[in-house]
Amino acid sequence: MSGICEGRVAIVTGAGRGxxxxxxxELARQGAKVVVNDLGTTLNGDGTSTGPAQDVVDIIRARGGEAVANGADVADFEQARAMVQQAIDDFGRLDILVNNAGFVRDRMIVSxxxxxxxxxxxxxxxxxFAPLRHASAYWRGEVKAGRMPVARVINTSSGAGLQGSVGQGAYSAAKGGIASLTxxxxxxxxxxxxxVNAIAPSARTRMTEGPFADAMAAPEAGFDKMDPANVSPIVAWLASPDAGDVTGRVIEIEGGRVCVEEGWRHGPVRDLGKRWQAAEVGPLLRELIAQGATPEPVYGA
Incomplete structure (x- = not known):
């Protein structure tokens, strides 16, 4: 296999499905050697299985690529360290970290x-954080040894984290935190x-087939914009050496649509030059809110 990630070494977490x-x-198709991480849990995080990760490894190897399976719990600090070390031990280096693992337990806040x-x-x-922390320590060590990395981190946020999603308070909070961490x-x-960049993908996966089943349904014919494979070429490019001038961005992807999110920005402002009185605050904030952009709607509102 050859392509824009030829000879690079990647870890992809939660890579057994979706x-x-x-x-x-896609990274393997583009020439990368891949550590395929997956704990093999159910949608709500229960149980473990080595099957999903190994299935992906088998496909990559059958196509002529190089891959190994990893069953680490990425939120376990020591297991995340060992996962990073596996990439280095098995393939001699680490160039790419794709943080993707997750599950949902949707619930209204009151419940x-x-x-x-x-x-x-x-x-x-x-x-x-845990895989990023250990990968970062490795790359810092490379710099101290006189070898400047050409390294890439691609995190996974969500529209739920950027605009919010009714019934997904915990998931939205976590994905918003990932955007800020990025x-x-x-x-x-x-x-x-x-x-370090993040994607906010819209695709048909185990996590979306419940709350967004109708929107995620595959078309009977034509381009399937909810196919998760639509997202991966953008990930592969962000992981490539060519993407060295792009960092600190959150990129939303749905089918063939790619959008660079602009996030929190300073909007209308008024400086009184002294402390505001409580009775003055209401008229001030209403004026500033009227001058500002209308917020994006919350999903499910």
Whole structure:
């Protein structure tokens, strides 16, 4: 296999199914050697299985590529470290980290249980931080040894994290946190030759087939804009050496539509030059809100 990621080494988390599977296959198609990570859990995070990751490895190898399976829990700090080390031990280096693993436990806020909140925040937010932390330490070590990396991190946010999604408070909070983590990591890691971007994909996966079943239904004929494979070429380019001038961006992808998100920006402002009185605040904020852009609608509102 050859392509825009020829000879590079990638880790893709949650790569046994859905988006992660397509990312792993596309990176391999583009010439990367891939550590295919998947814990093999159910949609709500229960159980484990080595089957999904190994299935993807088998496909890559059958096509002439190189891949190994990894069953780490990416939100476990030590297991995430060992996963990064596996890439280095098996393939001699690490160039690309695609953080994709996650699951959902959708619930209206008034009905959400503490353990559901904790589980979703853990797998998405800590599950991004832990691999990123250990990969970053490796790349910093490379710089100290006189070898400047050409490294790429692609995180996975969501429209739920950018605009919000009714019934997905924990998921939206975690995905919003991932977008912010991406901005910070892009600034901190640039000195080590690392770019950090995030995608916000819309695609048909286990996580979307429940709440968005009608919107995610495959068309009877023609272009299937909800095919998760549509997202992966953008991931592959962001993972390539050519993408070295793009960092700190969140990119929304749906079918053939690609949108660079603009995120939080300073809007209308008024500086009184002294402390505001409480009775003055209402008219001030209403005036500024009227001058500003209308917020994007929350999904499901």
């Amino acid at each position: 988006l992660g599977r397509e990312h792993a296959l 959400a249980e503490e353990d559901e909140w904790d589980a979703v925040i853990r797998v998405h937010l800590k599950g991004h 901005l910070v990591a892009a600034q901190e890691l640039g000195r080590y030759g690392v770019t």
